[in-house]
Amino acid sequence: MEKCEWAKTSENMEKYHDEVWGVPIYEDRLLFRKLVLDINQAGLSWQTILNKTPAFDEAFDHFVIEKVAAYDEEKIQELLQNPAIIRNRRKIEAAIHNAQAVQAIQAEFGSFSDYIWHFTSNQTINTNRRKDEPMTPTSVLSDTISSEMKKKGFKFIGSTIIYAYLQAVGIINDHELECFRQQELS
Numbered sequence: 001m002e003k004c005e006w007a008k009t010s011e012n013m014e015k016y017h018d019e020v021w022g023v024p025i026y027e028d029r030l031l032f033r034k035l036v037l038d039i040n041q042a043g044l045s046w047q048t049i050l051n052k053t054p055a056f057d058e059a060f061d062h063f064v065i066e067k068v069a070a071y072d073e074e075k076i077q078e079l080l081q082n083p084a085i086i087r088n089r090r091k092i093e094a095a096i097h098n099a100q101a102v103q104a105i106q107a108e109f110g111s112f113s114d115y116i117w118h119f120t121s122n123q124t125i126n127t128n129r130r131k132d133e134p135m136t137p138t139s140v141l142s143d144t145i146s147s148e149m150k151k152k153g154f155k156f157i158g159s160t161i162i163y164a165y166l167q168a169v170g171i172i173n174d175h176e177l178e179c180f181r182q183q184e185l186s
Helices: 005-009 011-019 028-041 046-059 065-069 073-080 089-109 112-118 140-151 159-168 180-185
Strands: none
Touching: 005 011, 011 046, 028 046, 028 065, 028 089, 028 112, 028 159, 065 089, 073 089, 089 112, 140 159
């Protein structure tokens, strides 16, 4: 089966591509988890984050939003000492702050899922990108969503992080047209 070129770089990447990337996510905890992972990927390779994902799950209490939102300085220090995750204070503090922002979104919109999916009227956007066309790092949609999320108080996000996030959670289907997953997720 044909698949996106980037998926052929390692076994982990291939498994992620085949089973996870682009599959629509509607559960708030999983949407929050993916946001934190994408924020931590900034400046690093996705392979690094994939390798550390089980440790992130453990360290961040499986991304239970209420738990992360209540983290204090003691928990921040614990995370900063954990060599199995990305030990960046700004990214850790952003996770806590963003958990609190998700809670505010839940109170206003009913769920984080309703909020994030409303930007596309609950539809997946298919880019219909061919293998020989480069993947763009941003779009008008990611510009809009990152701007709106910043207004809602989210930290450490920008259009590039949000574009990657939208791809990962299935809001943007950026699988190459030749890829077997493109049609499955359309």
